[in-house]
Amino acid sequence: MGSGQRMVQLEFDNLPxxxxxxxxxxxxLRPLLTATGLVTAYYLIPMDKPYSVTTVVALVLGLLAVSALLAWQTRSVSRSPYPRLRAVAALATILPLLILLFATSYFLLERSQPGSFTEPLSRTDAVYFTVTVFSTVGFGDIAPKTGAARSTAVLQMLADVFLVGVVAHVMLEAVRRGLDRRVKFEGQQQNAGPAPPDRPNGPAGDDLGPVG
Known part of the structure; x- marks a missing residue:
């Protein structure tokens, strides 16, 4: 961390x-409300459609939507006056969405093709299996048996590697850009003299969202 970035962190630490x-x-609060809404929808929305090509297409589209959300969140992090807080909120939003996306796929697959896993999956079981794959724990109590189930699990593994590797790197870079931007902005403010009384102190006051 550079001296300018340390200055920004000290400024946050020195806030009331x-x-x-x-x-x-x-x-x-934002990611908590989002995660609560997603979990509520996961348990309440009827899932009676068979697992088919349409389901696979919907899964791929869902992953593309997660990627688009990631791109938007990355931009928000780099433009936020408090990029670290924004990055935590962004990851806390994307992770539940990814987990529930695959849990839905596993649940629909088991309902459409019973015996796809070593035991029947309830909605909670599907979330449990998704989390074990994501965390690479692999207890072995639930495992995919059919080609469709294994292919979906492989797709999740690839998405998990992308999330842990690429996303973490992108978010860290966005945080660095956000801190550099904050330092540059405050340097310009100091060179320009004191701000008028009605002018916010910083690029976006105390807002965690993007500037502009």
Whole structure:
């Protein structure tokens, strides 16, 4: 971390405790509400359609949607006055979406083709299996048996590698750009003299969202 980035971190640390708590609460509340909505929809939406080519296409489109969300979130992180908080919120939003996307696929596959796994899958079982694949724990109590189930699991493994490797690197780079942008902005503000009373202090006040 450069001296300018350390200065930004110190500035956050020196904020009033109430303001820091408000920023942290906002950073955690958004993904918490999003995850709650996704989980609620996962358990309430009827899933009676068979696993077919349409399901595979929907899964691929869902992964493309996650990639588009990642691109948008990366831009938001790099433009946020508090990029670290924004990055945590972004990852906390993308991860549940990815897990529930594959859990839905596994659940539909087992309903359409019973015996695709070593035991029948409830919705909770499908989430459990998805998390074990994502974490590479592999307890062995649930395993794919058919070609379709194994192909879906392989697709999830590739998506997990992408999330852990590429996404982590992209987010860290976005945080670095956001910190550099904040330092540059504040340097320009200091050179221009004190801001008017009604001008926000920083590129976007205390907002965690993108600037502009």
């Amino acid at each position: 405790r109430r303001k820091r708590r408000r920023l942290l609460a906002r950073a955690l």
